[in-house]
Amino acid sequence: MRTAFYISDGTGITSEVFGHALLSLFEAEFDHVTIPFVETALKAEQAKQRINDRYKTTGVRPLVFLTFVDEQLRAIINSSEGVCYDFLNAFVDPMQKELGIPAKPKTHRTHSIHEKTYDFRIDAVNYALANDDGANLKDYAKADIILVGVSRSGKTPTSLYLALQYGIKAANYPFVEEDMDSLSLPAALRPHRNKLFGLTITPERLSQIREQRRPGSRYASLRQCKLELDEVENLYQKERVPFLNSTTLSIEEISAKIMAETGLKRQKY
Amino acid sequence: MRTAFYISDGTGITSEVFGHALLSLFEAEFDHVTIPFVETALKAEQAKQRINDRYKTTGVRPLVFLTFVDEQLRAIINSSEGVCYDFLNAFVDPMQKELGIPAKPKTHRTHSIHEKTYDFRIDAVNYALANDDGANLKDYAKADIILVGVSRSGKTPTSLYLALQYGIKAANYPFVEEDMDSLSLPAALRPHRNKLFGLTITPERLSQIREQRRPGSRYASLRQCKLELDEVENLYQKERVPFLNSTTLSIEEISAKIMAETGLKRQKY
Known part of the structure; x- marks a missing residue:
């Protein structure tokens, strides 16, 4: 080889x-x-x-x-x-x-702590962790974007990638059944409606992912996944939340699509 | 421009x-x-x-x-x-x-869900989150590496970068004062001694970082930072834990150094 x-x-x-x-x-x-x-x-x-x-x-x-x-x-x-x-x-x-200017090579120009945007990226990682999975509903004013979706639709790794790669502060909020029953946005999200971005996924893939976490549970059943995804996609449409289907996308692809669609200004190149 | x-x-x-x-x-x-x-x-x-x-x-x-x-x-x-x-x-x-073979270009060859190592990387991110900050002491057998150090020395973002970039399962454990008083490894870490990697940092920089988190606290004071770092560096030396000083390094640099020094096999190129 x-x-x-x-x-x-x-x-x-x-x-x-x-x-x-x-x-x-x-x-x-x-x-x-x-x-x-x-x-x-x-x-x-x-x-x-x-x-x-x-x-x-x-x-x-x-x-x-x-x-x-x-x-x-x-x-x-x-x-x-x-x-x-x-x-x-x-x-x-x-x-x-x-x-028309000469190159001035210096070591550690890229991937270094001296990059102008380094602190933004670390702050964004800390923000993503503190605002993961609906852990904190009070700091959404500081978010650049709030990813929403059902449990296990790819919100957390995408938030972290957005932080590390682009210095974007991404919170994420998981819809639970009560949110969906009423088919309206939870109160904590309403004032930040313009920052919402939805993820969805096929019921088959979601069920597969949830099976790994809680085998044989209602949570992982195809029926339950279908139900949640139907409701959440209705909610996106009703509330005009932009969304994308993450089933065949990597977190790099999801992130690049989100950046392109929202026009968010990245903190790093 | x-x-x-x-x-x-x-x-x-x-x-x-x-x-x-x-x-x-x-x-x-x-x-x-x-x-x-x-x-x-x-x-x-x-x-x-x-x-x-x-x-x-x-x-x-x-x-x-x-x-x-x-x-x-x-x-x-x-x-x-x-x-x-x-x-x-x-x-x-x-x-x-x-x-001596022709190129066969296909779209989405890189940064795609079809990369062989994609699932490793997502599993590694989930592992890093579940084993962040000493949250879980029972899964260290599955770790590729366990980062140790005082609070705010760079363990968490480094764990996440190792996961996303290299597919490495990195747990991290923060030394608290009781661990250091006795100058010995906590019981949970002892069976996994060969996976430990220590981070350290200058007291001045640590104090600066902690000040942002809890301004004016004993936790952020230069005296307290010095004390903890002295003890932890003694511990690394006594227990022969490899370590590096992260003060002037980005998480990319810390991660690349850890990969080179430990010879860990990455899951992604």
Whole structure:
């Protein structure tokens, strides 16, 4: 099996995202190895040695996805036996020409505590946790968005992803049976109607997810799931709450769709 | 101000990560616009129109970071007035030659529910929430790692990031004063000693963070923070718990360091 190395003087996250996206276009299996924080010549030589050793033992040249700020460290990795993809560097020259200013590489420019938006993101994570699952009805004025939906429709992981990725303060509120019986919005949500975003899901998938949590329960039964989802979708329509069906979507996809549909301003790029 | 567009037939996350990493090398401000899920010719034409309109109103050509699987949609964006950076596509040919197999692009290959590791990541998020802040001492057998540290040293957001990014099941346990007085590991942690990873932080930064939470309290006082951190660092050393100082690190950096130091096998690339 071919080895893919992700090597960086930072976290390696940018290399991983790029390398993963590129390799996902090919129907092949890879052995993935990340070596982050390669910040000294010694560490770079050690990383080079690992690449070369892997070449020796497998007989195929490893793929190496690298991002480096330091020229000397970059050169050490590029002198290895790996096939090096220095994807960021490849675009620096054209971008310099287009912008008419020189690049000023600094380490830890991305994924660092020094990013302007870092504190927003941590505040948003804390907000999501404090306002998860209807735990707190008093802080909705501070929410950027309030996700609503039946239990286990994907609200919590989506709230956390919105916080971590975009710095968005997302509360979430689970509809319980009393809310649905009266087919109207709970009092706590009414003043924040313009921040509501609904999630729905197919009854089959919801039942499957709930079965894992409480096997054989009424809560997990297809009949109950169908009933709740019908009521909640009626409520969305009646109250004109925008909503989407999360059944086949990842939390990344749900979040990206919510951002696009609501026009919320993210705190991070 | 120059506009940077991130356009994709998927979530746009890959374009954002790449574009952000590239632009962070330049000392300039940009106006960022993401257009995800451009899955039809109509949507592509609308996106092209937005790029062209922006050129008209600002007088400078927008930068366009794009990832497309569909050739026709890609061509529509490339025919806009923007300066297009089709960074993934630029590497497909060399990678095809190196691997000796053709690329088979499919939409939603990354950041999708169909990724093999998606369920691991959602399970890990649920695990992190259920085992946050010492809430549950009985499920540590299922943990991949147990983060320990004093209150507000960064355990919770790090646990969530490890779950979302790497599919790692991270519990976290906050040391309280009784744990530290006796300078020994709490009983619940002892059987899982090999999974422990400690966080520490400078007393000044900890006091600052705690002040936001409970202003003027003993809990937030520099004296109390110093005391707790001294004790906890002694405990790490005595019990040989690996640890790192999170003061100047982002949760991405803490997580990447933990992954590298522990050799934990991630569930996602």
